[in-house]
Amino acid sequence: MKGLIAVMLCSAAMLAACGDESGQPAASATATANSESPAAFKVGTTTRDAALPPAPQLPTDSxxxxxxxxxxxxxxxxxxxxxxxxxxxxxxxxxxxxxxxxxxxxxxxxxxxxxxxxxxxxxxxxxxxxxxxxxxxxxxxxxxxxxxxxxxxxxxxxxxxxxxxxxxxxxxxxxxxxxxxxxxxxxxxxxxxxxxxxxxxxxxxxxxxxxxxxxxxxxxxxxxxxxxxxxxxxxxxxxxxxxxxxxxxxxxxxxxxIVSSNPLYPLMRVDLSCTNTYVSYAAGQQAGNGTPCDNGGTFVDTAASARHMTWWDLAWLGNMIENGTTGVxxxxxxxxxxxxxxxxxxxxxxxxxxxxxxxxxxxxxxxxxxxxxxxxxxxxxxxxxxxxxxxxxxxxxxxxxxxxxxxxxxxxxxxxxxxxxxxxxxxxxxxxxxxxxxxxxxxxxxxxxxxxxxxxxxxxxxxxxxxxxxxxxxxxxxxxxxxxxxxxxxxxxxHNHIYAGHGVSIGSETNAGVTNIQVYDNSFDGTEAALRIKSDWARGGAVTNINYNNICIRNSEQALLFTAFYSTKALANPTSPLYPDFHNISMLNVHIIGGTAVTLQGFQANTGGIPHVALPLGMTLTNVLADSPDNVSVSTSDANLTLVNVNLPIFASAANNVVLNGTASRSLSTEKAVDCSEAYVDFPGIGVSSPAGQTWPGSQ
Structure with missing residues (x-):
């Protein structure tokens, strides 16, 4: 498999920078901006990980x-x-x-x-x-x-x-x-x-x-x-x-x-007409033309020539047109x-x-x-x-x-x-x-x-x-x-390769809490979002002790997306919101390539006029570096952030309730950033190709 080579072994002196063989940092590692360090950990090359259980095996013929x-x-x-x-x-x-x-x-x-x-x-x-x-x-x-x-x-x-x-x-x-x-x-x-x-x-x-x-x-x-x-x-x-x-x-x-072996079962067509109603179907009957649909369509039309919808047609209609963020x-x-x-x-x-x-x-x-x-x-x-x-x-x-x-x-x-x-x-x-x-x-x-x-x-x-x-x-x-x-x-x-999609995305259902998750040695290539935590006041809950380490992100629309305002859905009880609380989030050795956006948002005090204190995002960013910091747009609010060796444009703001321990520097070199030279590979497989096609092996 392209891009996978023998695992890089680290000496005791190297552990602080490159972690153990799993790609995780050693427990005693302390990153500093100006210390001498060996070659950075190479994302996407680990083939053996002592932190994981043994790999699964296929059954034998017997x-x-x-x-x-x-x-x-x-x-x-x-x-x-x-x-x-x-x-x-x-x-x-x-x-x-x-x-x-x-x-x-x-x-x-x-x-x-x-x-x-x-x-x-x-x-x-x-x-x-x-x-x-x-x-x-x-x-x-x-x-x-x-x-x-x-x-x-x-x-x-x-x-x-x-x-x-x-x-x-x-x-x-x-x-x-x-x-x-x-x-x-x-x-x-x-x-x-x-x-x-x-x-x-x-x-x-x-x-x-x-x-x-x-x-x-x-x-x-x-x-x-x-x-x-x-x-x-x-x-x-x-x-x-x-x-x-x-x-x-x-x-x-x-x-x-979508087709049906039962001609009475209601299906929607691409012209938004339907073949029957559920009321008539349950009675074993065919509804007359012009009867209002009860499946999201318009009217029954038994003579329509338009094809039936696909499952993805239904998903687009329901999510993007009939629903949006607040509708039914x-x-x-x-x-x-x-x-x-x-x-x-x-x-x-x-x-x-x-x-x-x-x-x-x-x-x-x-x-x-x-x-x-x-x-x-x-x-x-x-x-x-x-x-x-x-x-x-x-x-x-x-x-x-x-x-x-x-x-x-x-x-x-x-x-x-x-x-x-x-x-x-x-x-x-x-x-x-x-x-x-x-x-x-x-x-x-x-x-x-x-x-x-x-x-x-x-x-x-x-x-x-x-x-x-x-x-x-x-x-x-x-x-x-x-x-x-x-x-x-x-x-x-x-050790995952992630392409299109929303990456590693905790939530939005966080009401019962999420804690103690380790995310390491992963590459994100062309994702809409790469590292993400999402919730809102209709869900609430604590998200804590989430540890990201040795991550490569390339050409992502939102490299980092942490928000307590995921949606604008109305509360079941407007006077009793639930409160998202993201804290003790650790980000170590993250290398961002290409233009992107970063959102770091905790929960604002008195949101919606309902009295409550702020629940700021608590996060430590260490050795988080972008190749092109001028092409990174950052939005921050209600956040307590510790920065060590970070070149993203993150600034303190009394107006936005952003408190910093440490400062970001635009001029920081990416020489000591985590190594992404072998992180990005074409999606493997024969006969299962993306509409986007493939590139020359090793191309970036």
């Missing part, structure tokens, strides 16, 4: 429960798209040919795994829970056996993987499927060369005949749509040792026209993956493309590992169109990161409450071996060696839920909570 071959009728095109003739039809047999057989294989494997290790898992968890109860630790939810304990071989079945492979008798290399349920203990192995395509049939994602409904922008005159109205493409709850792995890819095809409107689009309550959940080696909404939403997971995953949205497949018109959206805009709204790569968070639950062994079954405890926290999370380029947040930890007892003082996300012994930190984002 660990496979069953192998499914692709049908020769389904062949991926060079653009990454599936040929339009492959699923041209109106029946579920044509539109969704592989869901049933893939789910049957997953269910059979899940039942076999549970029969072999379910009782052992339940017994281990019960023993751990009893010990925790006996300890009577105040304000700590019972978590049962840890993910680290359950990762031991005794809790893993001898066969646990369902493998999807290319056809052995022809060109077939693709599967078309609707929503799949991942059972506990099972790995879905998508082999190299295989693409799993999401069905275009809306009926696969619409679980309820009487609502809430999928594929709309509004479900009433006053209520917006929601992704929760749709089943995810891959989902799973109450899991131990589950994974989605392999060298293949998943394409949600959010760029494709949002898309009911399916998410690619949603997992709730798990111990040891792994995504490894796979490529994820073109989600209709968020790509991966893991909540309440102990032991979340996302390693060597590629997320690229949109791809060239979004532009593939036999008519040759570039497949524009309903307003004529060509596919781009701007038109793929709300396609976050990873949105990890805590779950709403602790619970004791039987493991899921299949799409309709749970374990009879007993129940196990989940405390609802997101713990021991690692995002490492990934390549991410999408239309929204790339990695967005969300502290929206706190499953602790009320008043416990604990955080929704706390990287220091129950850290496993096979790693140094409990929440790490390291």
């Amino acid at each position: 660990q496979v429960c069953s192998t499914l071959e692709a049908n020769n009728a389904y062949v991926r095109q060079p653009s990454g798209a599936l040929g339009p003739e492959a699923d041209k039809g109106t029946t579920s047999a044509i539109l969704n040919p592989d869901q049933q057989r893939i789910q049957a294989a997953l269910d059979a494997c899940g039942a076999a795994v549970d029969a072999q290790v379910g009782a052992a898992i339940s017994a281990a968890d019960a023993a751990a829970a009893a010990s925790q109860t006996a300890a009577a630790v105040p304000n700590v939810n019972i978590s049962g056996a840890s993910a680290q304990q359950l990762a031991q071989p005794r809790y893993r079945a001898s066969q646990f993987a369902v493998r999807l492979v290319v056809s052995s008798s022809g060109p077939g290399n693709a599967f078309i499927t609707g929503p799949l349920t991942l059972p506990s203990g099972v790995t879905l192995w998508i082999d190299t060369g295989v693409t799993v395509y999401a069905t275009r049939d809306v009926m696969a994602y619409a679980p309820n005949a009487t609502g809430p409904y999928c594929a709309n922008t509004a479900v009433s005159a006053t209520k917006a749509g929601s992704s929760g109205n749709c089943l995810p493409l891959i989902g799973g709850n109450y899991l131990v040792n589950s994974a989605v792995e392999g060298g293949g890819s998943i394409d949600s095809r959010a760029y494709s026209e 409107g949002s898309q009911s689009n399916f998410r690619m993956m949603v997992f709730n309550y798990a111990k040891n959940l792994t995504l490894y080696g796979i490529t994820l493309n073109n989600s209709a909404n968020f790509h991966v939403v893991p909540s309440g997971v102990d032991g979340l590992t996302v390693w060597d995953v590629k997320v690229q949205t949109p791809t060239l497949a979004a532009s593939a169109n036999p008519a040759g018109n570039g497949n524009p959206n309903y307003l004529g805009m060509l596919p781009s990161v701007d038109t793929a709204k709300n396609t976050d790569a990873f949105d990890p968070g805590s779950a709403s409450k602790p619970l004791v639950q039987a493991l899921t062994t299949g799409s309709t079954t749970t374990s009879a071996a007993g129940k196990i405890a989940f405390d609802g926290y997101l713990k021991n999370a690692v995002f490492a060696y990934n390549y991410l380029s999408t239309g929204d947040d790339d990695i967005s930890p969300k502290g929206s839920n706190n499953p602790s007892p009320a008043g416990s003082g604990l955080f929704g996300i706390d990287g220091n909570r129950n850290v496993a012994t096979d790693r140094q930190y409990g929440f790490v984002i390291a």
